[in-house]
Amino acid sequence: MNYQETVNYLKSYKDLFYRxxxxxxxxxxxxxxxxxxxxxxxxxxxxxxxxxxxxxxKKMATIEDLxxxxxxxxxxxxxxxxxxxxxxxxxxxxxxxxxxxxxxxxYKEGIENLTI
Numbered sequence: 001m002n003y004q005e006t007v008n009y010l011k012s013y014k015d016l017f018y019r020x021x022x023x024x025x026x027x028x029x030x031x032x033x034x035x036x037x038x039x040x041x042x043x044x045x046x047x048x049x050x051x052x053x054x055x056x057x058k059k060m061a062t063i064e065d066l067x068x069x070x071x072x073x074x075x076x077x078x079x080x081x082x083x084x085x086x087x088x089x090x091x092x093x094x095x096x097x098x099x100x101x102x103x104x105x106x107y108k109e110g111i112e113n114l115t116i
Contacts, residue, residue, distance in 0.1 A: 006115045010083040013063045016056050017086075023053045066114060075110030078103055 001009065027049050067079045074096075081092040093103040 001115055003111055003115055006111055010063060010067070010079070010111075010114075013060060013083050014086055016060050016063075020053060020056045020060070023049055023056070027053070067110075070110050070113050072106070072109070072113070075106045075113065078106040079110045079114075082107060 027046065030046050030049070064084065067076060067083065070076045070079065077096065078089075078092055081087045081095060082089065087095065089103050089107060090100060092107075093100045096103065098106075
């Protein structure tokens with residue numbers, strides 16, 4: 001993967017997170033399965049939702065593991081804050097008590113280390 005592909009891959013975590021949240025709410029809301037003969041479309045069963053949830057959790061774990069493989073702990077923190085906690089780089093700089101330029105450097109180096 002090149003630099004931009006890596007960034008896009010890490011950004012996909014946010015979409016997976018929100019889909020997982022939606023699935024969890026959907027699973028909690030399922031009370032029973034309806035067996036009506038409806039020609040509008042097919043219904044998803046609880047097992048369908050649970051399978052999708054499992055797949056999403058695996059994808060999210062893969063992204064988390066990828067970020068954890070960065071050797072520099074400061075880069076790991078920046079990437080975790082940015083992609084797993086959805087913070088802006090300005091917020092990351094404030095959280096870590098670093099300058100924005102330092103955080104941007106850790107961010108860029110972290111992404112470059114992941115693309116190798």
